[in-house]
Amino acid sequence: xxxxxxxxxxxRTLRALVLGLTVGFSxxxxxxxxxxxxxxxxxxxYPQALEKADAYLSSRPKDAxxxxxxxxxxTELNRPADAIGVFTKLSEDxxxxxxxxxxxxxxxxxxxxxxxxxxALEMAIRxxxxxxxxxxxxxxxxxxxxxxxxxxxxxxxxxxxxTQNKLALIRDLITTSxxxxxxxxxxxxxxxxxxQQPAPVAPPPAKPVAPPxxxxxxxxxxxxxxxxxxxxxxxxxxxxxxxxNPQSGAQEEVTKALANWxxxxxxxxxxxxxxxxANDFNTPKGMSRKAWETEREQRIAGKSGKISVxxxxxxxxxxxxRATVRFRxxxxxxxxxxxxxxxxxxxxxxxxxxxxxxxxx
Numbered sequence: 001x002x003x004x005x006x007x008x009x010x011x012r013t014l015r016a017l018v019l020g021l022t023v024g025f026s027x028x029x030x031x032x033x034x035x036x037x038x039x040x041x042x043x044x045x046y047p048q049a050l051e052k053a054d055a056y057l058s059s060r061p062k063d064a065x066x067x068x069x070x071x072x073x074x075t076e077l078n079r080p081a082d083a084i085g086v087f088t089k090l091s092e093d094x095x096x097x098x099x100x101x102x103x104x105x106x107x108x109x110x111x112x113x114x115x116x117x118x119x120a121l122e123m124a125i126r127x128x129x130x131x132x133x134x135x136x137x138x139x140x141x142x143x144x145x146x147x148x149x150x151x152x153x154x155x156x157x158x159x160x161x162x163t164q165n166k167l168a169l170i171r172d173l174i175t176t177s178x179x180x181x182x183x184x185x186x187x188x189x190x191x192x193x194x195x196q197q198p199a200p201v202a203p204p205p206a207k208p209v210a211p212p213x214x215x216x217x218x219x220x221x222x223x224x225x226x227x228x229x230x231x232x233x234x235x236x237x238x239x240x241x242x243x244x245n246p247q248s249g250a251q252e253e254v255t256k257a258l259a260n261w262x263x264x265x266x267x268x269x270x271x272x273x274x275x276x277x278a279n280d281f282n283t284p285k286g287m288s289r290k291a292w293e294t295e296r297e298q299r300i301a302g303k304s305g306k307i308s309v310x311x312x313x314x315x316x317x318x319x320x321x322r323a324t325v326r327f328r329x330x331x332x333x334x335x336x337x338x339x340x341x342x343x344x345x346x347x348x349x350x351x352x353x354x355x356x357x358x359x360x361x
Contacts (some may be wrong), residue, residue, distance in 0.1 A: 037069050043341030046076045063092050064336055071103060091123070094336065096299065098128035105137055109144070117141045130360045191270050250353075251316050254323045257353040258314060259343075264308040268301045278354035280346055288303050307335035311342070321348035322356075329360070 040049035051263035053070040060066055071086035084107050091100040101124035108117040124134040150167035153160065228324045257276065264272035276292055283292040300307070314327035322345065329342040345357035 020222065034065065034069070037066075041069070041076070042252070046073050049073050050077065060337060064090065064097065064307045068099065069182060071100070073109065075103075078121065080111065083107055094350075096127055097336070097338075098124035098134060102125070102131070102134050102137065105134075105213065109141060114141050114145050114148075118145070128360070130358065132359065132361045149194055184204065200227045250318050250348075254316055254318070254325060254353050255314065257346060257355075258311070258327075261355065262311060265300065268307070270297050270301050273300070276355055278349060278356050281355060282357045284305075303333065307333040320348070323348075323353060340344075 007312060011035055012057075022258045029271075037049050037052045037056065040046070040052060050073045053073060057063065057066045057070065067086060073091065074080075074083035074086060079289050084104060087100040087104045087107070091097070091104065094100070095143050101120045104118040105120040106126070107118060108114070111193065118138065121134050121138040121141060124131055125138070128134070147167065153163045154167065157163070196229075240271045244340060246361065261276040264270075264276060273296070281289070281292075282284070287295075308331070310330045311327040312330070314325050315322045325344045327342055329340050331338045331340075343359045344355050346353040347356045
């Protein structure tokens with residue numbers, strides 16, 4: 001299995017991510033070039049897209065989205081050295097962004113520079129501990145490194161059956177990870193629904209629509225609890241219409257908790273923001289609660305300028321005292337706009353719903 005077949009699915013994921021990031025921008029700020037660049041990329045007209053990107057960046061040389069798009073275009077034009085230069089400088093100017101590191105890892109992996117790819121992915125995870133695709137890419141890199149090591153071991157001792165078995169297992173794993181090499185659908189305009197919806201009980205789920213990490217993983221997460229929906233009135237001659245779903249009250253409470261969490265984040269109200277999380281919240285990578293709060297305060301209240309956190313089309317499932325909410329999050333700050341799929345797991349604590357788990361893709 002070559003490096004190209006191993007990492008090509010990841011690369012197409014990055015393409016979907018880049019386009020998804022651009023759709024959340026306000027029309028007034030990006031009415032001139034960004035939509036045209038996005039359209040040209042989708043049509044495969046990369047030289048024209050590069051010309052537009054350079055024109056856009058001539059007046060906004062620090063703009064993260066324009067530079068990110070340029071790096072993507074250079075990659076599609078088979079100019080990996082130039083693309084690496086763009087993503088490297090972008091990661092230096094915006095070290096809090098995990099996506100440039102992830103793109104660098106893909107480019108390094110295609111050049112069989114797996115140690116550099118591993119380092120870049122570790123940086124992506126360090127800046128965004130819940131960045132799932134970086135973990136998956138890192139696993140692929142480790143698999144490739146393991147394959148090379150076992151190959152070398154067999155060159156030195158070709159009669160070792162244990163090494164032969166291990167190499168066969170690793171190659172089978174790499175072959176499996178290379179499946180699902182399908183181009184994701186084009187990203188929607190305006191606010192998009194969450195990428196991976198919980199599977200309803202009766203009808204099969206619809207195809208996911210262009211999330212940052214859609215269509216590249218061989219399997220999708222299992223469905224959460226039964227989807228809560230309003231009760232449906234049924235025509236029964238001798239009985240009145242059924243009453244509303246008894247869990248609808250819990251769903252409304254979770255909706256309010258979600259709105260208060262986004263409002264506290266947007267207003268940099270750290271007291272209310274931290275109060276939205278349960279005492280036993282699963283902090284990233286097992287960090288202490290104090291260390292996590294310190295890091296979040298630095299990244300939210302410690303930065304100048306206004307920020308905006310909004311969400312669209314939340315899908316809520318309730319299972320007793322536990323609720324799972326999937327939605328698309330739009331984040332805006334000076335020099336940075338991003339769009340990602342988000343999952344929050346709430347637990348009931350008295351008469352409140354608090355965040356127990358938080359994951360982004």
